[in-house]
Amino acid sequence: MALQEKYKELINAAQRASVRNLTVTESDNVLYINGTVSDGQAKDDLWNIYNKIDPDFRAGDLILNIDASAAAGTKAKVTTESSNLNIRKGPGTDQEIIGKAAHNEIVSVLSKANEQWSLIRTDKGKEGYVYTQYLTQA
């Protein structure tokens, strides 16, 4: 319960931000907050609060897993820092690069392969796997 008190502002904000499937669980002195939001800004806001409560995330007492990735069957924007996003043959960085999606390009999300990888199609018809973290719901 002490950790829920420490991260109270974050938990309250998650509730206000209408995080779907929100769960808050404490186990072995680590707090686990899981949920899904529909836009990247809501996720960034929650992470900013986490960074404020625990500067540079040093305490190792919270796992914040907020999924803001684009759902299958929707459009997503490529939100890399500035570079192009590799499109790969399979879900993994060991897989061959078969194309690129430009920074800020809008792509179609066909399915999610796993926690990290999504199968996408570009407007030019190139299909392959990209790292989900760099996709934001468009």
Added chain:
Amino acid sequence: MKIKINSGWPIVFLILSIFLGSCKGRSSETTNADTSTTITSPADNTTNKNPDTATVVISADDSLRNMLTDAIKDYPGVTATTDQGVVTLTGNITREKLPKLMMSVNALHPKKVNNKLTIK
């Protein structure tokens, strides 16, 4: 006969007005009951505000190791190791890139993340 009927009307009105009066009384009682229901509802809201708890799912080390390779690929200078679900990050990173890396690692269902990165 006629006299009895005529004298009976006021009695009918009297009975009707008593009946209507008692109905009115009942409807105000109902309103009071609703109000008291409303008083109890904030307690329900408080219960709903408590988010659900869930069983904590921790990724196996082999799976975590594979996922970490992908997660840190775009962060040269960062090393990630895992032992029984506990991920330790070492090396160097800039402060502006740290949140994105942490988001990525936190999404892999680790048991814990020890951030031992040097921030440049």
